[in-house]
Amino acid sequence: xxxxxxxxxxxxxxxxxxxxxxxxxxxxxxxxxxxxxxxxxxxxxxxxxxxxxxxxxxxxxxxxxxxxxxxxxxxxxxxxxxxxxxxxxxxxxxxxxxxxxxxxxxxxxxxxxxxxxxxxxxxxxxxxxxxxxxxxxxxxxxxxxxxxxxxxxxxxxxxxxxxxxxxxxxxxxxxxxxxxxxxxxxxxxxxxxxxxxxxxxxxxxxxxxxxxxxxxxxxxxxxxxxxxxxxxxxxxxxxxxxxxxxxxxxxxxxxxxxxxxxxxxxxxxxxxxxxxxxxxxxxxxxxxxxxxxxxxxxxxxxxxxxxxxxxxxxxxxxxxxxxxxxxxxxxxxxxxxxxxxxxxxxxxxxxxxxxxxxxxxxxxxxxxxxxxxxxxxxxxxxxxxxxxxxxxxxxxxxxxxxxxxxxxxxxxxxxxxxxxxxxxxxxxxxxxxxxxxxxxxxxxxxxxxxxxxxxxxxxxxxxxxxxxxxxxxxxxxxxxxxxxxxxxxxxxxxxxxxxxxxxxxxxxxxxxxxxxxxxxxxxxxxxxxxxxxxxxxxxxxxxxxxxxxxxxxxxxxxxxxxxxxxxxxxxxxxxxxxxxxxxxxxxxxxxxxxxxxxxxxxxxxxxxxxxxxxxxxxxxxxxxxxxxxxxxxxxxxxxxxxxxxxxxxxxxxxxxxxxxxxxxxxxxxxxxxxxxxxxxxxxxxxxxxxxxxxxxxxxxxxxxxxxxxxx
Amino acid sequence: xxxxxxxxxxxxxxxxxxxxxxxxxxxxxxxxxxxxxxxxxxxxxxxxxxxxxxxxxxxxxxxxxxxxxxxxxxxxxxx
Numbered sequence: 001x002x003x004x005x006x007x008x009x010x011x012x013x014x015x016x017x018x019x020x021x022x023x024x025x026x027x028x029x030x031x032x033x034x035x036x037x038x039x040x041x042x043x044x045x046x047x048x049x050x051x052x053x054x055x056x057x058x059x060x061x062x063x064x065x066x067x068x069x070x071x072x073x074x075x076x077x078x079x080x081x082x083x084x085x086x087x088x089x090x091x092x093x094x095x096x097x098x099x100x101x102x103x104x105x106x107x108x109x110x111x112x113x114x115x116x117x118x119x120x121x122x123x124x125x126x127x128x129x130x131x132x133x134x135x136x137x138x139x140x141x142x143x144x145x146x147x148x149x150x151x152x153x154x155x156x157x158x159x160x161x162x163x164x165x166x167x168x169x170x171x172x173x174x175x176x177x178x179x180x181x182x183x184x185x186x187x188x189x190x191x192x193x194x195x196x197x198x199x200x201x202x203x204x205x206x207x208x209x210x211x212x213x214x215x216x217x218x219x220x221x222x223x224x225x226x227x228x229x230x231x232x233x234x235x236x237x238x239x240x241x242x243x244x245x246x247x248x249x250x251x252x253x254x255x256x257x258x259x260x261x262x263x264x265x266x267x268x269x270x271x272x273x274x275x276x277x278x279x280x281x282x283x284x285x286x287x288x289x290x291x292x293x294x295x296x297x298x299x300x301x302x303x304x305x306x307x308x309x310x311x312x313x314x315x316x317x318x319x320x321x322x323x324x325x326x327x328x329x330x331x332x333x334x335x336x337x338x339x340x341x342x343x344x345x346x347x348x349x350x351x352x353x354x355x356x357x358x359x360x361x362x363x364x365x366x367x368x369x370x371x372x373x374x375x376x377x378x379x380x381x382x383x384x385x386x387x388x389x390x391x392x393x394x395x396x397x398x399x400x401x402x403x404x405x406x407x408x409x410x411x412x413x414x415x416x417x418x419x420x421x422x423x424x425x426x427x428x429x430x431x432x433x434x435x436x437x438x439x440x441x442x443x444x445x446x447x448x449x450x451x452x453x454x455x456x457x458x459x460x461x462x463x464x465x466x467x468x469x470x471x472x473x474x475x476x477x478x479x480x481x482x483x484x485x486x487x488x489x490x491x492x493x494x495x496x497x498x499x500x501x502x503x504x505x506x507x508x509x510x511x512x513x514x515x516x517x518x519x520x521x522x523x524x525x526x527x528x529x530x531x532x533x534x535x536x537x538x539x540x541x542x543x544x545x546x547x548x549x550x551x552x553x554x555x556x557x558x559x560x561x562x563x564x565x566x567x568x569x570x571x572x573x574x575x576x577x578x579x580x581x582x583x584x585x586x587x588x589x590x591x592x593x594x595x596x597x598x599x600x601x602x603x604x605x606x607x608x609x610x611x612x613x614x615x616x617x618x619x620x621x622x623x624x625x626x627x628x629x630x631x632x633x634x635x636x637x638x639x640x641x642x643x644x645x646x647x648x649x650x651x652x653x654x655x656x657x658x659x660x661x662x663x664x665x666x667x668x669x670x671x672x673x674x675x676x677x678x679x680x681x682x683x684x685x686x687x688x689x690x691x692x693x694x695x696x697x698x699x700x701x702x703x704x705x706x707x708x709x710x711x
Numbered sequence: 712x713x714x715x716x717x718x719x720x721x722x723x724x725x726x727x728x729x730x731x732x733x734x735x736x737x738x739x740x741x742x743x744x745x746x747x748x749x750x751x752x753x754x755x756x757x758x759x760x761x762x763x764x765x766x767x768x769x770x771x772x773x774x775x776x777x778x779x780x781x782x783x784x785x786x787x788x789x790x
Contacts, residue, residue, distance in 0.1 A: 069744075069747040069748055070747035072743055072744075072747060074744060104774070105749075105774060105775060107749070107773070108748075108749030108773070108775055109749075111746075111747055111749075246739040246740060246742075246743055247739065249743045250739065250742055250743055250746065253743065253746045253747065254746070254751075257746075257751055272774070279776070280759075283759075283769070283776075287760060287762070287769060288760075288763075289760070289761070289762070289763045290763070292763050293763050293764075377778070380778070381762055381766070381767070381769065381778035382762055382763050382764075382766065383764075383766075384762065384766050384767060384778070384780065385762060385763075385764045385765055385766030385767065386764050386766075388780075394778075492740070494744070494780075494783065495767060495778060495779065495780045495783065496744060496745070496748065496777070496778075496779060496780075496783055497777065497778040498748060498775060498776065498777055498778075499769070499776040499777065499778055500776075501776070
């Protein structure tokens, strides 16, 4: 039984409710920026925790558990709820629960509430969406409801903030209540099989309520905290008693509905006016068989157009800012390799991370807006059939779109997909979608393949850009199809998606989501980018003992002999020094493997560094072609345009080589951070390695074909 | 409540715009999930539209809007 609650330094409160009940808004209202996203140990499900200040000055830890319809979970997300609440010793086991229900759909939102009451934990019933209820004319006798449901009840609104103060004071009352005697009954009539099981196993699990024991019987196959003996005991009890999992579930569920539905109906004073509403009218257009997809693609085009136009200004600002800082430091700090490390290594690394933040922030802002408004569910509905054809799920659409910003948060968002195969395939193919890191590569190289001509309003280069994006999408779908054929599973796959009513976005939720995604990118990808940039600087500044110095001297002699200008001399010296450095040696080492693709050893260096993170492509090019601090795409493009092979004098960045390089970057897996996340989500190195192999294999093949075809 | 009676038709075969009430389910596993979402025997069902590309259906169950695959809708018998 739960020990008496003394003024616990930090009581744990769990926030539980159906998906779409507005739980997130309430969590955000209560915790604001005092929240962080972590991991449930051993499971890759987001655990959102925050600190809540109660009305008497005390603090409580608020845990936002994933939305669930009942204790009979469909996805990994929902399993987390069961796991945390079935085992009293669990680290997430709360001292009190705030249950969030949508007051406009109360009869449908109380199943989990009814189940929670059988756990013996104090529960507070929060009827959310008070603002919508008022609009629709819905009214409840709260006192009656509270009395009959045996839980303190209040009306609130996650959008307007109404009721938050009352919630906090009711929480204090709940936490301070004298503990009741341990719960020995259940709200519904136990089947004889269930009673038998309880009798057989309760000795092994002291302190568990009867319902918790029943739940363990239902979920014995996957509950992680059971040791083999306990598992055996439960399974024995199951076979002894004739327990039928599904049938008992149905029976229990129906009984619970039969209990609370009349209570809800009797407590309702005024019902909704049931007018044809805004959501129905809007869905007539947005989910129409023809216009639905048309609108969707238009929205996607608008989003990407907005992405490029809105991001330009902040990105230029950031690049110039870092450039100026770097120059300032170069001028004011002593001439020393440490200064160079700072400016060309560390600072360049930070610049390389921060410069992507505007694009990622903007894309996630727009996606989060669509999600808040309720549109993403419609997208999942419309494309589910097509997604299924490729072995994916309607819900994969969100991951694929998010991949346009950064695959890392995109992959993490697949946790709502219940079927293991669909989820795995989504994770494996999402990195094919052209992420923001590929954009600078495309920008630099497209000019070498496609001339800057216009057809009417549309520029050929813009079309080529779109073509590259399309290639990524096609590759993702085809790869998914192949995996669908290869991987085997007997697990059923579900859509069964509730479509929320369209509503104005709660901007607080949007901003907090953007913040969280940007933080994920900056920390996860940022770490690697910074390290690689510094490593690149080291590898290209130093070489085997004496090699770089000798190269420098040899180059200077050679330049004198050829009577080169000061600028040209510097270029030759820089190039020769680079060639002698470790980076240069590495490039030369892999040159035979990449010659068939039309690449020389300098491009080889770029490929090597890019394998850790695509973002360093520009920095690497700047280093290779000795541009120093002028590392924006346009000056790099200029410098590269003039590069010639020393022997044949042919242009290095011919259309053939450039297209080949472009295709390589479209398809190759060049992001260690993504591989690390895939490892975490799939709990095995097998999948990231397979992903690396097929993506890079496809890249090599397409590069080779393109080079053969164009040269 | 999960039975194989002969009257009533599968939800997947309902005409767009038609209404009815859930009679029973034909699959235990699906039934459990649908029940937890709020689709119960007696719930009023309205078939609103089908998805593009030959996909599933968009239905109204009492006042809930739910998207179901054809395979999921097949398990619901409506009268």
